[in-house]
Amino acid sequence: MPKAYTLVKHGNTKEAFVLQDHPSKPIGPNDIRIQVEGFGLNFADVMAVKGMYREAPPLPSVIGYEVVGRVTECGSAVSKEMMDQRVVSMTRFGGYAEEVVTDHRAAARIPDSMPIGEAAALATQGCTAWYAARILAPVRKGDRVLVHSAAGGVGQLLTQLAVHSGCEVFAVGSGAEKRTYLQSLGAHHIIDRSIGDPHDQLRKALGKNRLDVSFNAVGGSSFKQDMELLGSGSRLVLFGGAERGSIGGFGTLRFVWRMGLMLPIFLMMKSKSILGINMLRISENKPEIVAECLHAMVHAHATGVIRPHVYKEYDAKQLVEAHIALEGGKTMGKVVLRW
Numbered sequence: 001m002p003k004a005y006t007l008v009k010h011g012n013t014k015e016a017f018v019l020q021d022h023p024s025k026p027i028g029p030n031d032i033r034i035q036v037e038g039f040g041l042n043f044a045d046v047m048a049v050k051g052m053y054r055e056a057p058p059l060p061s062v063i064g065y066e067v068v069g070r071v072t073e074c075g076s077a078v079s080k081e082m083m084d085q086r087v088v089s090m091t092r093f094g095g096y097a098e099e100v101v102t103d104h105r106a107a108a109r110i111p112d113s114m115p116i117g118e119a120a121a122l123a124t125q126g127c128t129a130w131y132a133a134r135i136l137a138p139v140r141k142g143d144r145v146l147v148h149s150a151a152g153g154v155g156q157l158l159t160q161l162a163v164h165s166g167c168e169v170f171a172v173g174s175g176a177e178k179r180t181y182l183q184s185l186g187a188h189h190i191i192d193r194s195i196g197d198p199h200d201q202l203r204k205a206l207g208k209n210r211l212d213v214s215f216n217a218v219g220g221s222s223f224k225q226d227m228e229l230l231g232s233g234s235r236l237v238l239f240g241g242a243e244r245g246s247i248g249g250f251g252t253l254r255f256v257w258r259m260g261l262m263l264p265i266f267l268m269m270k271s272k273s274i275l276g277i278n279m280l281r282i283s284e285n286k287p288e289i290v291a292e293c294l295h296a297m298v299h300a301h302a303t304g305v306i307r308p309h310v311y312k313e314y315d316a317k318q319l320v321e322a323h324i325a326l327e328g329g330k331t332m333g334k335v336v337l338r339w
Contacts, residue, residue: 004062004097005319010051013323025101032082032104033073038338039095040066040120043240046327055280057093064095066123068116078104085109088119090290092283098339105291108298117310121153121334126297127290128239128279129157132215136275137235141166143212148222151178151332154239158215159185160306170205172198178332199225232271239277309333
């Protein structure tokens with residue numbers, strides 16, 4: 001019987017997971033069954049362990065948004081050409097398992113030679129980056145683009161997409177290693193949180209100019225500061241709330257308080273836009289958009305437009321260690337586990 005890591009307890013990551021038997025699920029007409037080689041971690045998984053991700057299924061549950069593996073069964077409405085194909089696929093939870101069943105539209109074929117980590121990076125994080133920078137807030141040549149958490153899973157891909165589009169990129173990271181990595185991606189200005197207030201550094205780098213786009217995975221106090229530095233016709237894209245997970249008790253209230261209130265009339269008068277991304281919601285309501293993003297990222301990888309950095313490939317037995325690394329903000333790029 002297939003195995004899966006089941007989330008049985010919120011709070012302490014070291015006590016959160018148990019490896020259990022995971023009975024095979026029945027397959028629907030539009031589904032495929034995948035024998036999983038490996039699965040990726042996302043910050044939403046960290047929030048789920050903390051009990052701070054409201055969309056997560058109730059305990060006990062198997063979380064996880066993405067897998068890499070081989071198709072072993074196809075539903076009646078799925079082309080048999082998918083059989084035995086190696087794929088990267090998004091999952092609506094259930095990814096921390098040796099076997100998953102998912103909608104075939106959430107999967108894309110990949111070459112056998114593609115490393116697990118690079119493939120997994122194209123799924124949740126890759127789709128978020130493509131949707132943000134190509135569909136929701138398309139960046140254009142000459143745009144001044146701010147990327148928070150630029151060395152993270154989504155941030156590294158946003159940085160590469162913006163550089164490829166000819167944007168002037170302001171990349172936020174922390175420490176010498178991330179600074180060097182972001183320079184290697186072609187970021188024009190490195191905002192290093194380890195040496196001082198990032199927005200003070202950003203103001204200095206901008207001079208009299210203003211930002212056209214901010215891709216913000218942090219939220220909280222950074223939201224208001226970003227808004228002050230955006231020019232007319234600009235867009236602030238929120239796709240995470242890392243600050244919420246780092247400020248302890250009453251975290252949600254503090255998080256919202258730090259973001260402040262924004263009146264719609266202000267946005268109209270200043271010609272600024274605030275946009276939000278939750279790929280889980282998009283997958284529920286517009287699965288064809290997720291399919292478009294995933295296939296676009298696979299193509300971008302094949303043509304050299306993006307090259308995901310893999311922080312580390314862990315053995316599945318090291319799930320707790322991998323979670324703690326991601327939670328601590330020490331990772332750079334994709335975190336992936338192999339069965």
